[in-house]
Each structure stands twice: as C-alpha cells, then as structure tokens.
Amino acid sequence: MIAWLIALPVLAVIFPVTRRLARRRGHAALRLIIATDALLFGGALALLMVALNGGVARAASSTAAESGTNSAALIGAAIAVAGASIGASIAVAYTGAAALAAMSERPELFGRAMVIVGLAEGIAIYGLVVAVLLLGKA
Numbered sequence: 053m054i055a056w057l058i059a060l061p062v063l064a065v066i067f068p069v070t071r072r073l074a075r076r077r078g079h080a081a082l083r084l085i086i087a088t089d090a091l092l093f094g095g096a097l098a099l100l101m102v103a104l105n106g107g108v109a110r111a112a113s114s115t116a117a118e119s120g121t122n123s124a125a126l127i128g129a130a131i132a133v134a135g136a137s138i139g140a141s142i143a144v145a146y147t148g149a150a151a152l153a154a155m156s157e158r159p160e161l162f163g164r165a166m167v168i169v170g171l172a173e174g175i176a177i178y179g180l181v182v183a184v185l186l187l188g189k190a
Contacts, residue, residue, distance in 0.1 A: 059099060063092070129183035136179020143172035 070085050151165030 059095065066092070125186050125189065129186045132179045132182040132186065136182070137176050140173055140176035143175055144169055147172045
C-alpha cells in the first residue's frame, strides 16, 4: 500500500511533463510518451508483484497485518468520502443552477426544485455511510 502512496505523486508529475513535451515536439514526443507508458506499465507490474508477495509476508506477522488492514480501511474510507463529495458537489452545481433557472420563470417550483437538489446532496451521505461501514470493519 505504501508503494502506491509513493508512486501516485510520481505519476502526477510525469503526466503533465509528457503532455507538455507532446505539444512542443511531434514524433519525438510520441516515442517518448510510448517509452514512458512502457516504463509505467513495468512499474505497475512490479508494484503488483510486490503487493501480491507482500500479502504472504504480512500474514506471518499479526502486527503488520493489523496495521496494513487498518491503513487500507482508512484509505478506502477517505476515497469513499472524497469521491462521493466531489460527485455531490458536481450534482448540486448542475441541479442548483437548473433549479434557479426554473424558479426564475415559475416561483411555485421552489419545493420541487429543493427536493431535487437535496437528492443530489444525498450522494455525499452515501459516501459517508460507506466510510463508516469500512471503519467499522477495521
């Protein structure tokens, strides 16, 4: 799990650099991007092998198994809350704008519009429930 936390910032740096190179150079950048993709694929394959072999070693030590499971549950809960919150914010932005547009023409639609915006906000609550369930199993 730690390997992914180290690799993700590296990937976040590599992507904009290759994109900028693709804009400046033509075919040479394409070759560089293909080489970078091959390198990233090899790295992902190596991380997969480490993760698969690390599970056997982690099962031998109860302390390492507990901390690994707990950290995975914490990361999963964080991803659930973050993804649901981002999704809810996008949904509320679009439904809220549409609700305001509809209410400017027909003010009696206020109740219906707020229900729809509230349903969009419910997505964030679903993510919170998933996070609580994940933390409860850890």
